[in-house]
Amino acid sequence: MAFENLSRERIKEILSASNQVAVVGLSDKPDRVSYMVAEAMQKKGYRIIPVNPMVEGTILGETCYASLSDIPGPVDIVNVFRRSEQTVPVAEEAVKIKAKVLWLQLGIHNGEAASIAEAGGLEVIMDRCIKVEDSILLPGGK
Template structure:
């Protein structure tokens, strides 16, 4: 578990957040979280092979297809689907990997720890951003 101050520092310095599993449906949690983060000044990079564009940003079919660096990878996937997504995320060398509320993967945590990348599980990035920086 990472200390609030460590998470806060990364959130303050981050500029780009790749949102894996971002939906183009406004009623979905992934959309609401990404929209909030976009309003806070972050560049949102949608990662979803089934959509072309959301929140005014081009969507990419995978993290590997995202050009350039990513500061934070925010994952909206089922827990059992997370380890390969985290493995792919680590190739982008993010400063932080975030698994949304309800998403838990000890295997993904081990992968991130082995790579020296902080990973937060089972917490909402929107809620924590508001608590730490609001």
């Protein structure tokens, strides 16, 4: 059966209820899409948790972690800026940390990653930009 994203109503509920967004593949370079999207979400009131093993220190004023498992607190959404073929281990780790949602950014889709996340109790959104969805569904903010 082909993957189908959640309804817009459910995505709005998820965004409204979520606070901590771990961004896997977040760049520390302001001209990168991942940085721009994360910065916009941070300005909307989400706590962004950078995940990038190549960056030490902080991104957007938040401690950057090498992996999802290194994050000391709860994660609502795992937002992924990695190539589609690199998302299976991210899905496995998202299940391990008991995240609520695996969100693969625009242009990213992987049926195996979705199946792993869903089997682990996560809701899955693929090939959608979290910033665009938030702007459309919660234009006035959370």
